Each structure stands twice: as C-alpha cells, then as structure tokens.
Amino acid sequence: MDYNNKKFMIYNGCDRGLCIRGCGRQDRQLNTYDWLADVPGNATSTNLVEVQFKNTRKGYYHNVNNLDLKKGDIVAVEANPGHDIGVVTLTGKLVELQIRKANLKSADDIKRIYRIAKPVDMDKYREAKSREHDTMIQSRQIAKNLNLQMKIGDVEYQGDGNKAIFYYIADERVDFRQLIKVLAETFHVRIEMKQIGARQEAGRIGGTGPCGRELCCATWMKNFVSVSTGAARYQDISLNPQKLAGMCAKLKCCLNYEVDNYIEASRKLPSKEVVLQTKDNDYYLVKSDILAGLVTYSTDKKVMANVEVITARRALEIIEMNKRGEKPETLLEDGATKKQERTVDLLENESLTRFDKNKKKRKPKNRNGKQAPKGRNKPAEAQAKKNTDTDKGGNTEKE
Template sequence: MIKVVGVRFKKAGKIYYFDPMDLKINQDEKVIVETARGMEFGMAVVLEKEVKDDEIVSPLKPILRIATEEDISQSAENKILAHEAYKLCEEKVKEHNLDMFLVDAEYTFDRNKLIFYFTAEGRVDFRDLVKDLAAVFRTRIELRQIGVRDEAKSIGGLGCCGKPLCCSTWLGEFQPVSIKMAKDQGLSLNPTKISGVCGRLFCCLKYEHETYEAVIEDMPEVSSIIQTPDGVGKVIDTNVLMEEVKVLMDNKDTVDIRKYKTHEIKVLKKPKRSQDTELKALEKELKKLED
C-alpha cells in the first residue's frame, strides 16, 4: 500500500495521485506538484489515503509544496496570458487557412510550455503555425487535438435537462456509454434524441444502468410464457421502474390483459432467442453520426 493525495488541475478534471511526502495537506488546498511536463499548480481534492500499488502510475511524482500567495498569483496570471495567447492563435489559424477549431489554451505553471487544444475533422498540418507561435511566445508550443466530448467539457453549456453539462461541472472522467443502456431503460432509440450537445450519447445513461441491469435480470423477456396467480399468460410489455409486467392471459373467449409484479410470476417458457436487428441498425446509425 502507498500513501497518496489526489490532485485535480482543472474544474471537473481527472484526479491524479501524488506522493504527499511529509506535508500536511488539507482539503481543497492549493499545491505545487511535479508532473511529466514540469511543475504544475493544482488543488488537493482527495486527502491522504493508502492505495494498492496497481492503482497508481509509476513512478509516483511528489507534491513539492503547498502553494504560496505568489504561486496563486502566478497561476491567475498564467490564465490571463493563456487567454491572450488563445486570441492570437485564432488569428494565426485564419492566416494559415487551417481547417481546425481552437478550443482552449493553457500555460504550464512554470511557462515552459504553451498548449493549444483544438478539434478537426481529420489530420491538420500545423507545422508552419507552430513555428509562428514559437517565434511570438518564445516557449515550447504544443498543439493537441481533442475529441468532441472533451470539447464540450472545455467549453461547457446546458444539457436538455436545463442544467450545466455534467462533464464541465463535476464529471472527472468519461465512461463508455452504449445504445443498449437506453434500450434497457426504455428510452427512445433515436440517436438524435438521446445524444448530448457533443453529438455523443448522454453520459447520464450510465448513472442508473447498474440498477436497471439488476432489475432486468429478474424480469421475463417480452413474449415469455409465464405462470401468474390467475393462470398462464404471455408477457407483452415490461416496466423496469415499477418491476412490473403486462400479461395477455390465456383466455380464448376475451382479451384479458393484467399487470403483475415480478415476484408474483414464474417463467414457464422463454421466447426463441433472435438477433436484435433493430438495435444493431441503430448502433450502425450512431457510428455514422459519430464519424
């Protein structure tokens, strides 16, 4: 087990582990840490704890010191300089007529590197742009292409729920999301209706999916033949939230449809397993939209 402190460098950014050394660090305290790209300014969001060796990326970098007033002032100044650099880079992108969209810019804490984040449809030859920027800022320049989800996280916005995007407010890391999650939750399978501002499936489809999966395990599939307290019937619909099934009773004289809780029924015969062609078609359509 290794003692670590979790540090975040951006709002809703990924949490990285660092060696606290002999420092006594409080919650949300500003710190200066050593990273692969030099000294960085961050916030301690996870207090000292012990983790297994396989949960960290070796070698574990140290926390150099608790940030001073001078450090905090320099970090604020870096943000102002990065904003100015962003505007100048936008002009340079137009001058070079490059097919790319500039998203953000940031300096490392020690200003040894200036990083520009951008999105583009394909590969971009920005070698001449880098030369121009290096001549102006006289520091190492890095242009980093990011995906649409990272773009939404950086820019922010409002979701269809009317609240600020999860990714830009609190979601530290993106989780894989599939259209099967929407299907399990009984949502519309139209990709345009279950996709966020980034054009990808809603991150929130992931939040409750484990609960849905646990309930679905105990529910019969549609078209299953089941035994109910009132006789044998066929499942024609399911309600996962209510843990309830709608059953067409085996009554040849009249149409008799009833509802039962899952604990009240017993599956007698499962439907023949068939390929879910609709789901596969939707996954292909979603892939086209993402490409």
C-alpha cells in the same frame, strides 16, 4: 446550536460526526471527499499528494519537503520546464488509490512539490491566466489561416507563464508542425498540443445538462466508459438521437448508470414472444414496466384492445399453466376484476400554464401611431348592430 443532534453536524477535527477536513473547496471540479481524514496517521501514511490545475487536469506529486499540506492549499510543483501552480485536492491513503485508478505506469509521472505558493508566484499565475482567452481566440484564427481541420477548444498556461497547453479536437490526423512554429513565434512560450475528444471538451468547458444539474464529466467523473444504444434498449427508452445525446453530441454517460439494475429486473419479466392463453382469449405482451414489475397485455398485437395490466409473477404463473395444458378464466389473479392501483400523481389535474400571467390586450393604434379613441375601431358588425333595429318579424330597418 443544538448539540444533541449529532448526526448532521460537522465538527472540526473531532472524533464524532463528519469532519470538515474531508470537505474541500466546492469550486473545484472533480472534488473527492476524503473519508479517511479523521483516521490517525492518515496524512503521514504516504508523501503522495493529488494536485488539481485548470478544469479537469490533475497530477500526483511527492511531498519530499514534508510540508504540512491540507486540502485547498495552493502549492508550487515541479514542471517541465519551470514550475506550475495548483490546488491540493487530496492527501493521505486515498491518493494511492487515485494513482492506481489513473493508471500511472511510469514513476517519472510523479514529480515533486516545491513549496506553498508565495505572493510572487500568485502574481505570475494570475498574469498567465489572464492571457488564456485571448490566446485561444488568436490560435483559432491562426489554425484557420493554415487550413487545418481542427478546433482549439481550450488553452492552459503554466503557473510561471513559460509554457502553454493547447487542447484541440480533430476528426482526422493533423500535421500541426507549422502551427507550433507560428504559435511559438506569436506568444513566445513553449507550446504543447494535446488532442481530446468531445466528452473531454465538455468536461473542460462545463455546462448544464438536460436534467438541470452540472455535467457529470465536469464535476465527478474521472474516466469515460463507452456508451452504446443497447443501454437505451435495456431501459426501454425511445431511440431518439436528439434525446439520447448530451451536450457533447455523444450518447449520454448517464445511460450506463442504471442499466445493470434494468438488466437484472428484466430477467424476472416474461418474454415478448410468449402468448398467454385464457379460456376467453389470447393475450400478447405490448408493454413492460421493468422496475415496477408490471406487464401490459392486449388481445391484438398492433392495437391496444382489451388491455389488462398484471404483475410479472402472475404472467409467469399463467405461462406455467399453459405449458401443462391448463387455461385460467382471466389474466387477473383468482378471477378478480379489480384494476391495478395507479400511483398518485399530485400534478395530474394541474395546468402547465397555471403560473403564466395573462397578457393585457393592447389597444389598436391609428395610422399616426397614436391610440385610437374608444368606439372608433370597433368591428363593422358591431357598428351595424347599433344602427339597426330588428322587429318581431325578423325585418331590420335603419334608424
């Protein structure tokens, strides 16, 4: 191992490079890197611990027994009623920041950690989790029989199996009092109903987005921000509902990621209403490359005619010249005729089907399903060509 390259190495508790204590199990959703794990006294700065349960559900608890907890430990925590089983995902000072972000206003929301999970606890936990899928299928059928306009998207059993949380989606208000009675009689557990939205359902179920990566709501997003079509307009994206919608059939959350940069960059671009006047013609703005700072002008508003691509700085200079009553010779700087250099596209001359294998043509089959002998199923024109002989005058005679 090359110890000279310390930049990309991970050390176990050392004071150099990254610390392995800050890295958690990557099979947990909403994983948070603890960048304060190496700081001396961080673990004892607070007794608050973040514990994650199934999918995206997290809770915050007091470590009243002063257990030596680390990221990835499985613990038994206080629940109502009984206890629940979860995985420690964060300890130390960062937990206080997470609680502030979660907007926990009541101190009753922070319960206690009992102990590190025992083998008996894990056996009950696995037994309860094995019933979740069948319970969800049965509960959907029960809701359908009661004619309730709702969809049960997920079921989560408590670690001790005494309680089950049913996550459902409904467009309107649903009276599920009769449903709770039927579910309690069927599954013999305490029932809790939680209504979630389409975004929360996508985060709990998970999936792969059109970008090829796992959904953001299922990996790192902890709260949802409203997304409007204005974000697409600022980024000059076509308002196509099929392309703008995500797996949850709502607008993609990633539309908000770069909108601030686009708004800041668009302030340096000229207005679409301003017409650039030169000595030879008037030019109208037809297209803008916001991040690159390039604008495309045409001599016609509707048709791309005499197209010129210039920088936004040059366009603003011409606007100032027009305000003073001056007109430049051309749009290009200093009368240059050189076109703007295009970015190099490595796949410009490549075909999208270059890796596709050529399919072999299948031989035709006769009526019995067997492959016909060679020469029997040739086209009639080919057969006629063999049986004819053309003379120099163009007349054909049969042999």
